[in-house]
Amino acid sequence: MIELKSVSKWYGSFQVLDDCSTRIEKGEVVVVCGPSGSGKSTLIKTINALEPVQKGEIWVNGTPVHDPKTDLPKLRSHVGMVFQHFELFPHLTVTQNLTIAQVKVLRRSLDEARKRGLKMLERVGLMAHKDKFPGQLSGGQQQRVAIARALSMDPIVMLFDEPTSALDPEMVGEVLDVMVSLANEGMTMMCVTHEMGFARKVASRVIFMDVGGKILEDCTKEDFFGNPDARQPRTKDFLGKILQH
Amino acid sequence: MNLSFDFSFYSWDLVSNFILKGLYFSVMLTLVATLGGIFFGTLLAMMRLSGRKWLIVPATIYVDGMRSIPLVMVILWFFLLVPLLIGAPIGAEASATVTFIAFEAAYFSEIMRAGIQSIPRGQVFAGQALGMTYGQNMRLIVLPQAFRNMLPVLLTQTIILFQDTSLVYAIGAYDMLKGFEVAGKNYGRPIEAFIAAAVVYFVICYSLSWLVKRLHKKIAIIH
Ligand SMILES: Nc1ncnc2c1ncn2[C@@H]1O[C@H](COP(=O)(O)OP(=O)(O)OP(=O)(O)O)[C@@H](O)[C@H]1O
Ligand SMILES: [Mg+2]
Numbered sequence: 214m215i216e217l218k219s220v221s222k223w224y225g226s227f228q229v230l231d232d233c234s235t236r237i238e239k240g241e242v243v244v245v246c247g248p249s250g251s252g253k254s255t256l257i258k259t260i261n262a263l264e265p266v267q268k269g270e271i272w273v274n275g276t277p278v279h280d281p282k283t284d285l286p287k288l289r290s291h292v293g294m295v296f297q298h299f300e301l302f303p304h305l306t307v308t309q310n311l312t313i314a315q316v317k318v319l320r321r322s323l324d325e326a327r328k329r330g331l332k333m334l335e336r337v338g339l340m341a342h343k344d345k346f347p348g349q350l351s352g353g354q355q356q357r358v359a360i361a362r363a364l365s366m367d368p369i370v371m372l373f374d375e376p377t378s379a380l381d382p383e384m385v386g387e388v389l390d391v392m393v394s395l396a397n398e399g400m401t402m403m404c405v406t407h408e409m410g411f412a413r414k415v416a417s418r419v420i421f422m423d424v425g426g427k428i429l430e431d432c433t434k435e436d437f438f439g440n441p442d443a444r445q446p447r448t449k450d451f452l453g454k455i456l457q458h
Numbered sequence: 459m460n461l462s463f464d465f466s467f468y469s470w471d472l473v474s475n476f477i478l479k480g481l482y483f484s485v486m487l488t489l490v491a492t493l494g495g496i497f498f499g500t501l502l503a504m505m506r507l508s509g510r511k512w513l514i515v516p517a518t519i520y521v522d523g524m525r526s527i528p529l530v531m532v533i534l535w536f537f538l539l540v541p542l543l544i545g546a547p548i549g550a551e552a553s554a555t556v557t558f559i560a561f562e563a564a565y566f567s568e569i570m571r572a573g574i575q576s577i578p579r580g581q582v583f584a585g586q587a588l589g590m591t592y593g594q595n596m597r598l599i600v601l602p603q604a605f606r607n608m609l610p611v612l613l614t615q616t617i618i619l620f621q622d623t624s625l626v627y628a629i630g631a632y633d634m635l636k637g638f639e640v641a642g643k644n645y646g647r648p649i650e651a652f653i654a655a656a657v658v659y660f661v662i663c664y665s666l667s668w669l670v671k672r673l674h675k676k677i678a679i680i681h
Contacts, residue, residue: 263583290589300584304603313598314588
C-alpha cells in the first residue's frame with residue numbers, strides 16, 4: 214500500500230531524512246516513535262508530499278508520489294491526515310469543516326457531503342456540536358472532529374502526526390479510543406506517537422527513528438516490546454525514558 | 459477681524475444642488491477604490507508571497523513605489539499623462555477612480571500580506587492534505603481568515619481613503635469638498651462652507667471609526 218525506498222531529504226546542507234525505507238501493507242497499523250527532531254513529522258509528511266524529498270521513491274497505492282507529474286491534490290484527497298494541533302478551519306463551523314473538501318475537492322453534492330460528514334461526526338460522538346465553531350470545543354473534541362473530517366474523504370490510509378501530544382492528559386483517552394476503533398476496523402494507519410499503550414494494543418509494527426533522520430528499528434510490536442535484547446542500545450535507552458512516566 | 463459666522467444661508471436647496479452630487483461621488487469613489495484596491499492589493503500580496511522572483515520583484519517595486527509618492531502627485535500625473543498616452547482626454551472623475559484603485563492597491567496589499575502571513579502554516583498544510591489546490595486553499599481557507607483578521611485595519615484604511623478623496627480637487631473633479639466650495643462661492647460665504655465641510659467629514663469618519671470598533675468585537679474569529 215505504502216512503500217518508501219531510500220528516501221533522503223535535506224534542508225540546505227542539513228539532512229533530516231537519511232535513506233529511509235519501509236513498507237506498509239493494507240490494514241497494518243505502524244507506530245513511529247523517536248526523539249524530538251529525529252524527522253518523524255517530516256517522514257510522515259513525505260507520504261502525501263506535504264514535504265518534498267530530494268532522493269528516493271515513495272509509492273502510495275501504486276502512485277509515484279516522488280514523480281513531479283503526479284496529481285498531488287488528487288493523491289492527497291484520499292490520504293487522510295491528522296495533525297498535532299488539529300488544524301480545523303476556525304472560520305467554519307464543524308459541519309462546514311467536514312463538508313468543504315468533500316464538496317470542493319471530491320465534487321460531492323452538499324447533501325451527500327453533509328450526510329457523510331455527520332455520519333463520521335456521529336462515530337466520534339460529537340453530533341451535538343455540529344453547528345459550533347472549532348474554537349468553542351475542547352482540544353480533545355477538536356481532534357475528534359479533525360479525525361472525522363479526514364474520514365469523511367473516505368481515505369485509503371490515515372496518517373497521524375502526534376495526535377495527542379497537544380492535549381491535556383484527561384483528553385488523550387477519548388482520541389486514542391477513536392484511533393483504536395479505527396485500527397480494529399482494519400484501517401491502514403501510520404501514527405507518529407509516544408503513546409506506547411496504544412502501540413501495544415493495536416500496532417502491527419513499530420518504527421524507531423533517531424536523530425539524523427535514520428530509521429533505526431523497523432520491527433513487529435512483539436519484537437519491539439517483548440525482545441529488548443535484540444534492540445539497539447539507542448532504542449532501549451529511549452524506551453526506558455518514555456516508559457518511566 | 460470679524461469672526462462671527464452666519465450659517466443661515468444653508469438650506470435643503472443648497473444641499474441638494476451643490477453638496478449631494480459631491481457627496482455621492484466621494485462615497486462612490488471610496489467604495490470603488492476600496493473594492494478594487496482590496497482585489498488588486500490581494501493579488502499583489504499573493505505575488506509577493508509566491509516565492510517566485512519574477513512575481514515578487516515587479517510587485518515589490520510597484521507597492522514600494524506607490525507608497526513613496528504623495529497621492530496628490532499620482533492623481534495629477536495620471537490625469538495629465540494618460541490622455542497623452544492614449545491620445546484622448548479622460549474625465550477628471552474617471553481618472554480619479556482609476557488612480558485611487560491603483561494607489562490604494564499598494565496600501566491594501568501590505569495589509570493583506572500581513573493578514574496572509576498571520577495564518578499559521580498548519581492551516582495551509584491542512585487544506586493541502588485534504589486535496590485542495592493552491593487556488594482553493596487560498597480562496598477557501600487562507601484569504602477568508604486573513605480578511606477577517608484584517609477587517610478592522612482594512613476599514614480604517616477605507617476611512618483614510620474617504621478623507622483622501624478630497625485630494626481630487628487637484629484635477630477639478632466634483633467631490634464633496636468641491637460641492638461645499640462651489641456653494642460657498644455662490645452664496646459669498648466661503649469660510650462657513652469650509653467649516654461645514656470639515657464638520658461633515660468629521661461626523662462621517664468618526665461614526666465609521668466607532669462602527670469599526672463595534673464590528674471588530676462582533677466578527678472576531680474564536681480561536
Ligand atoms: N522548514 C525547516 N527548515 C529547516 N529545518 C527544519 C524545517 N522543518 C524541520 N526542520 C528540522 O528537521 C528536523 C526534523 O524535524 P521534524 O519536525 O520532522 O522532527 P520530529 O521528529 O517530528 O520532532 P518532534 O518530536 O519535535 O515533532 C529537526 O531538526 C527540525 O529542526
Ligand atoms: Mg513532529
